[in-house]
Amino acid sequence: MTEPIFELKDVVVTVNQGTPEQINIMDHVNLAIYPGDFITILGSNGAGKSTLFNVIGGNIRVTSGQIRLHGRDITNMSVERRTRFLSRVFQDPKMGTAPRMTVSENLLLSMKRGQHRGLGPRRLKQSMAHFKDITSVMNNGLEDRLNTATGKLSGGQRQALSFLMATIKRPEILLLDEHTAALDPQTSQELMNATNSQITAHHLTCLMITHHLDDALKYGNRLIVLDHGKITYDIAGDEKDNLTKEELLSFFNDIEG
Template structure:
């Protein structure tokens, strides 16, 4: 039986603290994530999906409650320290890559994720064959652009690079924050297919926010719905496989086909 890798216990997260505009975004939220879970995350706009990711990643501090990684509290660890075990891909293809650095240079940077930074030889040439094989698997021509500045890539290629960088060192936790939403339908589906293959092959533990019901039902072994800062629905295994879009429509009204 899979063991919990990450646990959120009675987590409360607020913004604009101690001001008249104070808002509680996560409200006594509890979530246990098991090793190897691929969880699709649904919820209406403002329900708390991105806040959940920001709290797990350390962008937003939890006001109360605890976050445990393999039983050890990380609730007070900084965002920087959490990069030792956590990677994230954002909706915007411009985030997560350095635009003036080439594709190969970005990938080399990703191999050092979570390590202390210090001056050392790059050894870029020795890594080129590995990077070419890695990018060829994306099926979008990225392998032919290893020496191209990332800012000159298409949105789909740049997002594929962000995903590769996030998974290069096999993170304990992978957060996909609507990572296909800004792409055209064909490119989005191509990246989603590759994403699923890589998660399965590497046995990654992943949470993926999506607004597409088809993707939420098709991918992953588990599905959760967030509503008003809490987990309102949590389904896994065969029960998830039997889900239909019609069953999910009752939870929210702003999701796409």
């Protein structure tokens, strides 16, 4: 049987400890992530979606429980060290890129992610053909703007760049944190199609938070619903393929269709 890449084992995150407002914002969560999983994540506001990603990324320390990578305990591993195997794309297109650097400079920087960097020639010209190839797959003209400052790109192009920067080194775990939510519907759908193509082509292991039921049903091999810090629903395979929007709506409220 295939072993999980990444696991949360009985993870609890408690806030306001020792006060009347004490609450578990992650409540004894168990989650096993397997190679090639593309997991879509739904939940109403406050359900624990961002907390889940922050725990996986190391931005929030757990109160109890264990986090494992390939069976090894990494519960106390720093955010910086986790960037060696994990990448994240945020909802805000401005968060994943350096605005005064060109598209190609941003991509070159992301190629050195997790590496020790000293002084030396950056060898940007030698990478331009590669950058043109990888940006062309996004189908939004990004390949023609390699020498453009990122701050001058459209929101869709900038978010596409953020996605490419996050995946250029093929991370073991990719976190997509509502990465299409800030875009108009057409641009959002174009980026989502390109995202799915790249995840499938490169067999990436991915978790994607979304508020769109249709996207949660259409993409990925597995779907999780969070509620009050607990995983209340986790389905995969044929069960997910046969799930209807109406059936999914019966599990929770207040999520945009």
